[in-house]
Amino acid sequence: MAAGEQPGTGSPPQPSTRLFLLVLAVILTDQVLAASAQGMSIGINYGQIADNLPSPTRVSGLLRSMQISKVKLYDADQNVLSAFLDTGVEFVVGIGNENVSAMVDPAAAQAWVQQHVRPYLPSARITCITVGNEVFKGNDTALKANLLPAMQSVYNAVVALGLQGQVNVTTAHSLDIMGSSYPPSAGAFRPDAVPYIQPLLNFLSMAGSPFLINCYPYFAYKADPGSVPLEYVLFQPNAGVTDPNTKLNYDNMLYAQIDSVYAAMQALGHTDVDVKISETGWPSRGDPDEAGATPEYAGIYIGNLLRRIEMKQGTPLRPSSPIDVYVFALFNENLKPGPASERNYGLFYPDGTPVYDVGLRGYLPPMDESKSARKSKGAASLAAEDSHRRKQGMLREHKIIQISER
Numbered sequence: 421m422a423a424g425e426q427p428g429t430g431s432p433p434q435p436s437t438r439l440f441l442l443v444l445a446v447i448l449t450d451q452v453l454a455a456s457a458q459g460m461s462i463g464i465n466y467g468q469i470a471d472n473l474p475s476p477t478r479v480s481g482l483l484r485s486m487q488i489s490k491v492k493l494y495d496a497d498q499n500v501l502s503a504f505l506d507t508g509v510e511f512v513v514g515i516g517n518e519n520v521s522a523m524v525d526p527a528a529a530q531a532w533v534q535q536h537v538r539p540y541l542p543s544a545r546i547t548c549i550t551v552g553n554e555v556f557k558g559n560d561t562a563l564k565a566n567l568l569p570a571m572q573s574v575y576n577a578v579v580a581l582g583l584q585g586q587v588n589v590t591t592a593h594s595l596d597i598m599g600s601s602y603p604p605s606a607g608a609f610r611p612d613a614v615p616y617i618q619p620l621l622n623f624l625s626m627a628g629s630p631f632l633i634n635c636y637p638y639f640a641y642k643a644d645p646g647s648v649p650l651e652y653v654l655f656q657p658n659a660g661v662t663d664p665n666t667k668l669n670y671d672n673m674l675y676a677q678i679d680s681v682y683a684a685m686q687a688l689g690h691t692d693v694d695v696k697i698s699e700t701g702w703p704s705r706g707d708p709d710e711a712g713a714t715p716e717y718a719g720i721y722i723g724n725l726l727r728r729i730e731m732k733q734g735t736p737l738r739p740s741s742p743i744d745v746y747v748f749a750l751f752n753e754n755l756k757p758g759p760a761s762e763r764n765y766g767l768f769y770p771d772g773t774p775v776y777d778v779g780l781r782g783y784l785p786p787m788d789e790s791k792s793a794r795k796s797k798g799a800a801s802l803a804a805e806d807s808h809r810r811k812q813g814m815l816r817e818h819k820i821i822q823i824s825e826r
């Protein structure tokens with residue numbers, strides 16, 4: 421309520437009344453936020469290609485203050501998983517592209533699951549392993565050929581540990597695996613990808629695991645801002661487009677993209693695999709030639725997406741299966757290569773300040789006590805620790821940059 425709309429009274433409320441009203445307002449706001457967050461099951465990608473992010477312990481506090489209960493990682497960072505033990509937060513962990521081929525070896529896959537997944541269960545709820553990210557986007561034919569055998573080895577390791585049903589095994593695709601996606605009912609995979617995707621779908625169907633796709637309506641807008649209607653990509657009111665074959669009406673591009681993947685799978689004989697969105701987002705900043713990369717549009721995209729998730733809406737083709745989405749990303753990541761937009765997909769700056777307001781309030785706890793404990797240590801041991809940490813940090817950054825494919 422704006423100040424000017426307050427019911428006019430002759431005298432201002434007494435200080436105690438004001439305090440009471442303030443406390444009441446805070447309690448009510450908290451309850452409304454908590455209620456809306458609980459009804460909503462949104463996931464967030466926690467990318468770490470940056471040198472200025474808060475510690476995983478603080479991030480754990482931030483995510484819990486936002487009531488976020490699903491997090492996706494690009495690796496299986498033990499510092500992150502350890503910071504979330506017994507929080508109830510669900511995790512998707514990943515095997516980077518540079519490690520996929522090694523996982524073809526059943527012993528290596530078993531060792532990986534033993535070391536990176538088994539020890540954290542059930543305290544950290546790892547529910548899915550992604551083997552590789554956007555493998556069919558690149559030109560690495562050996563990697564493409566190794567992907568499914570690696571997924572099978574990881575799945576066998578999961579089964580050997582009795583974790584099937586508890587931990588899914590899949591991979592995440594970029595939308596450029598699609599040869600055609602319009603109209604949605606005519607969706608088809610790229611002909612050169614089909615020989616890989618067909619057996620991969622057979623595997624996902626057998627293993628009861630979802631097909632993951634990274635979808636960015638922003639890319640379509642950026643490529644052709646003159647002809648892609650902003651309302652259609654931002655989930656704003658618009659007439660939408662009607663699929664001439666199914667007569668289904670689409671009022672946003674994300675749903676059309678999801679349904680085109682369902683159509684492409686059906687063309688390969690599969691109606692038994694779920695499609696989930698492993699990444700979607702909108703950058704709040706970009707280079708001068710990146711149309712639409714503004715905090716205003718990013719806020720509208722994410723805010724409207726959250727509303728759809730809250731409504732448990734499905735796509736026109738699958739109206740009773742609520743969309744399942746991991747937003748990209750938690751933080752702006754300052755070390756990501758590529759155009760400026762790549763470093764500006766975050767909901768938050770590294771200091772915990774929201775980049776735009778979509779009603780997701782979060783609280784980043786202050787520095788952890790390990791920092792203040794350092795004060796009482798000798799200078800020599802501190803220097804040794806710092807050098808060790810820097811080395812670890814550099815190693816990790818190196819690894820993460822290799823993992824990044826997007």
Ligand SMILES: *[C@@H]1O[C@H](CO)[C@@H](O)[C@H](O)[C@H]1NC(C)=O
Binds near residue numbers: 519532
């Ligand atoms: C993954 O690949 C990196 C870089 O090649 C290597 O250093 C690391 O040991 C591999 N990790 C696993 C679990 O195989």
Ligand SMILES: *[C@@H]1O[C@H](CO)[C@@H](O)[C@H](O)[C@H]1NC(C)=O
Binds near residue numbers: 558559
């Ligand atoms: C893949 O190879 C083709 C032909 O050699 C080339 O035009 C294309 O740019 C390459 N794509 C990537 C992602 O390297």
Ligand SMILES: *[C@@H]1O[C@H](CO)[C@@H](O)[C@H](O)[C@H]1NC(C)=O
Binds near residue numbers: 629
């Ligand atoms: C595994 O994926 C299937 C298919 O999408 C889903 O129904 C199931 O809930 C997932 N299992 C876990 C543990 O998340």
